[in-house]
Every structure is written in structure tokens, then in C-alpha cells.
Amino acid sequence: MSPGSEENESTASGPSTSTRSSRRSSRLSKISSGTGSPPSDGNLFEHDDAAQKSPQSSRETSPEVFAGTPFTTATLGGFPAFQFATYRKNPKSYPKVYHSSDLQTSLHDQMNSLRGPIAAHPDLRDVYEATILQNTADDEPNAPPIAIRNDIDDEPTPPWNFYYTNKMWHGEGVPDPDIKNLKGCECKGKCNSKSKKCACAVKNQQVQDGAPNGYDPNGMLLSAGPVFECNSMCGCDEDCYNRVVQQGRKYDIAIQKTRHKGWGIFNGKTHIPKFRFIGIYSGEILTDKEAHKRGLYYNAAGITYLFDIDFYWVKERRKPHESVYVVDAFHAGNFTRFLNHSCDPNCRLYPIFTNEGSDQKPLLAVFSIKDIQPREEICFNYQGNYPGDEDDGLENPAEEEEKEKNNADDVIYKKCQCGAANCTGTISFDLSRLSITERLFRCQDL
Numbered sequence: 001m002s003p004g005s006e007e008n009e010s011t012a013s014g015p016s017t018s019t020r021s022s023r024r025s026s027r028l029s030k031i032s033s034g035t036g037s038p039p040s041d042g043n044l045f046e047h048d049d050a051a052q053k054s055p056q057s058s059r060e061t062s063p064e065v066f067a068g069t070p071f072t073t074a075t076l077g078g079f080p081a082f083q084f085a086t087y088r089k090n091p092k093s094y095p096k097v098y099h100s101s102d103l104q105t106s107l108h109d110q111m112n113s114l115r116g117p118i119a120a121h122p123d124l125r126d127v128y129e130a131t132i133l134q135n136t137a138d139d140e141p142n143a144p145p146i147a148i149r150n151d152i153d154d155e156p157t158p159p160w161n162f163y164y165t166n167k168m169w170h171g172e173g174v175p176d177p178d179i180k181n182l183k184g185c186e187c188k189g190k191c192n193s194k195s196k197k198c199a200c201a202v203k204n205q206q207v208q209d210g211a212p213n214g215y216d217p218n219g220m221l222l223s224a225g226p227v228f229e230c231n232s233m234c235g236c237d238e239d240c241y242n243r244v245v246q247q248g249r250k251y252d253i254a255i256q257k258t259r260h261k262g263w264g265i266f267n268g269k270t271h272i273p274k275f276r277f278i279g280i281y282s283g284e285i286l287t288d289k290e291a292h293k294r295g296l297y298y299n300a301a302g303i304t305y306l307f308d309i310d311f312y313w314v315k316e317r318r319k320p321h322e323s324v325y326v327v328d329a330f331h332a333g334n335f336t337r338f339l340n341h342s343c344d345p346n347c348r349l350y351p352i353f354t355n356e357g358s359d360q361k362p363l364l365a366v367f368s369i370k371d372i373q374p375r376e377e378i379c380f381n382y383q384g385n386y387p388g389d390e391d392d393g394l395e396n397p398a399e400e401e402e403k404e405k406n407n408a409d410d411v412i413y414k415k416c417q418c419g420a421a422n423c424t425g426t427i428s429f430d431l432s433r434l435s436i437t438e439r440l441f442r443c444q445d446l
């Protein structure tokens with residue numbers, strides 16, 4: 001089954017489109033010069049907080065970035081004003097870069113030092129939920145809250161062993177997002193995935209050889225990607241149809257204890273249609289070398305949160321000297337780190353680019369691949385086996401046996417508790433990594 005292969009729903013806000021048969025709105029903005037005192041009539045101005053707070057905002061005025069930019073000399077209340085489109089051709093604010101070395105752990109150390117009845121107090125759940133809200137306030141301000149539930153035992157919350165975040169924290173040796181190679185579109189209003197003029201839509205169509213790619217106006221994913229979302233360099237609106245992952249989570253979910261698989265992720269009260277964005281697999285982005293070192297420890301503990309960025313499309317473009325990047329959600333991550341494995345999964349990870357110009361570092365975005373009922377557990381397949389993939393994940397048994405002998409120390413086997421009718425009985429983590437898929441992974445294969 002392919003993303004977007006169902007009939008489109010009509011939409012109240014956007015034009016109704018049929019994606020199956022087909023291959024696939026000036027405003028003035030102003031910004032303070034960033035120097036001197038804020039204006040006394042500051043509320044007359046739209047200030048870009050992100051740009052002002054960003055440690056890199058000094059770059060906004062650097063000659064390298066703005067060389068030749070036709071800024072207007074018009075002023076509004078003493079501040080320079082310029083055309084929105086011109087402004088957006090130069091990033092309004094460089095995406096802030098987060099480094100693993102800046103991760104905060106003091107709250108976690110404090111919570112882990114609690115002992116006795118206080119450590120098991122049910123009210124700790126409220127602290128956990130509030131921490132999630134606080135840590136995600138800037139990147140998903142309109143998302144429904146995440147609930148913590150446990151009807152199985154007395155553990156009040158999942159362990160306080162990671163920093164809750166939707167961001168990607170760059171480890172040592174991992175380059176910052178490549179902004180120099182980030183290209184935007186010149187569109188105004190909302191971009192249309194079928195457009196032949198929108199540079200982002202055209203790029204998306206090209207990577208799928210002209211087949212539909214990107215999203216429909218309801219946010220439904222149209223292909224297996226990669227999808228290049230509109231970015232800081234684009235002229236379109238913040239709620240453009242080609243900005244789905246960057247707008248954050250829309251569905252309410254619960255982190256809930258399961259009987260045999262530890263904590264898991266459950267849908268909330270609403271039904272999630274297929275191919276809708278659920279969340280990004282956030283955490284630290286590491287070099288392969290660092291991930292390998294950590295993997296040995298995770299093997300010993302029998303649990304892993306390492307996830308290789310090894311999409312077919314990424315691999316094809318990797319230069320010989322380039323490392324595989326790996327996402328590690330052990331020390332930092334969001335609810336997606338609690339997604340359990342199922343042999344009959346209802347979600348899958350897709351490569352989505354938001355503000356990253358490097359081919360090698362898409363976000364790992366979780367989308368539903370089936371309609372997900374209220375309260376249903378949300379799971380993906382840790383081995384990257386999905387019905388309809390080129391070989392359905394079924395390896396050559398002789399090759400597999402040989403691989404197992406060679407890697408005996410690097411593979412963890414666990415009894416699978418997914419309960420699906422087609423359950424294979426075991427889950428294995430090869431080299432302590434969860435895999436997107438080693439196999440060919442193209443839209444037409446799904």
C-alpha cells in the first residue's frame with residue numbers, strides 16, 4: 001500500500017485535489033535592526049523572537065548572507081522595513097543548532113535521587129507530564145498534551161533517564177545543519193504538491209520520478225519520500241501545505257505501560273487516518289563510530305534506542321568518506337522512543353527534510369500506515385519489514401545464518417510480545433540498531 005493511494009478527503013480550507021490520477025496567496029514584514037533599545041511602541045512591530053534569541057542571529061546582518069540584498073530603505077517607526085518575499089529569500093532566523101553537550105540533566109538527577117514512597121508517589125505523573133509540556137512549548141505549542149497512564153503496576157512514570165525533547169541534538173563530529181545548500185521556493189501563500197512552478201514541489205516530484213510526492217491539503221503523505229518540506233528560505237506561508245512535520249504533533253497520545261513490553265505509545269481519543277504525521281524520532285544525532293561504541297553498552301543492557309539513518313535514498317547519495325548518521329533516543333528523545341515493535345505495524349518512519357540542506361540528515365518522521373483506532377497501540381516494525389516491500393523483509397536463510405554466526409555478539413534476540421496473528425516470535429536488533437530498512441524502499445514498492 002502506498003502513502004496517498006486512498007481517495008483524498010475533501011477539505012474545508014483548501015482546494016479538493018485528486019492525487020491518484022495526477023502525477024502528481026504580499027505582505028509587509030518588519031524587524032528591528034537588532035541594536036539599541038526596543039521601541040516604546042514595540043507592540044506595533046512584529047518581532048521575530050526566534051531570530052532575536054538565536055545565538056546565530058548576528059549572521060543575519062553578515063555581508064556574506066545579505067550581500068546584494070535589495071533591502072528597501074523605507075522605515076516604520078524608525079525601524080527598517082522590507083518586502084516579505086525579499087526577506088524570506090534570506091533566512092529569517094537560522095535554525096538554532098542544539099548540541100548533545102548542552103543537554104540538561106539536573107531535573108533527572110534530582111528525580112532519580114528520590115527514595116521510598118516519594119519515588120512511587122502517583123503525583124509524580126503530573127511532574128512528568130508538565131516537564132513534557134515545558135520542553136515542547138516552543139515547537140508544538142498547539143499540540144494536545146501527552147498523558148502518562150499505568151493500569152498495570154505502581155510505577156508512576158516512565159524512568160527519568162532521558163531529556164524530553166522534539167529537537168535533534170548534534171553529537172561530536174556531526175556537522176551543523178547545512179544551511180548554505182538549503183534552497184527555497186518563491187511561492188506566496190500555500191504551496192501545492194502538483195505545482196510545476198514551486199521549486200520545493202518540483203524537487204519532490206523529481207525524487208519520485210514525477211509521481212506524487214509531498215502532502216495533500218489534509219497533511220496526508222503522498223509517497224515513501226523523501227519529502228523536502230518548505231523551509232526558512234521559502235516565500236510561502238507558515239501554514240503552507242508543504243510544512244507538515246515542522247508544524248508538530250496534531251494527535252493526542254498516551255505513554256502507557258504495557259503488560260509485557262514495558263512502556264508503549266497509545267492513540268488517544270481520536271481516530272488517526274492513514275499516512276498522517278505522528279511525531280519525529282528525535283534525540284541525539286551521532287556518527288556511526290559513536291553509535292557503535294554506545295551500542296555495545298546497550299547490547300549489554302538488552303535495550304536499544306539507536307536508529308540508523310539508512311534510507312535507500314540517503315545511501316545512494318553518500319560519498320565514500322561520509323559517515324552513516326544514527327539517531328540515539330536513549331539520553332534525549334520524545335514519546336516516539338517508547339514505540340514498541342509489532343510484526344503487524346500501524347506506523348512507519350519516513351525521511352523528511354525541513355531545514356537541512358545535507359542529503360544525509362533527514363528527520364525520521366513517524367507516519368501512520370493504517371487507520372489507527374482510538375486507544376490502539378502505535379507500533380512500527382524494528383526490522384524494517386513491511387508488507388509490499390521489495391522482499392517483504394524475508395532474507396535468504398543461509399545468508400542470515402552466516403551473518404548470525406559472524407555477529408553473534410552484536411545481535412540481541414528477544415521474545416516478541418506483539419500478539420499479532422503473523423508474529424514471527426522474535427525481535428532481533430542487529431548491531432544493537434533499529435533499522436529503517438536495508439532493503440529497497442521506494443514509493444512503488446509499498
Ligand SMILES: C[S@@+](CC[C@H](N)C(=O)[O-])C[C@H]1O[C@@H](n2cnc3c(N)ncnc32)[C@H](O)[C@@H]1O
Nearest residue numbers: 261262263303304337338339340341416417418
Ligand atoms: C525502543 S524500546 C521501546 C520502549 C520500551 N518498551 C520502554 O519501556 O522503554 C525497545 C524495547 O522495548 C521492548 N519491546 C518493544 N517491542 C517489543 C515486543 N514486540 N516484544 C517484546 N518486547 C518489546 C524491548 O525490551 C525492546 O528492547
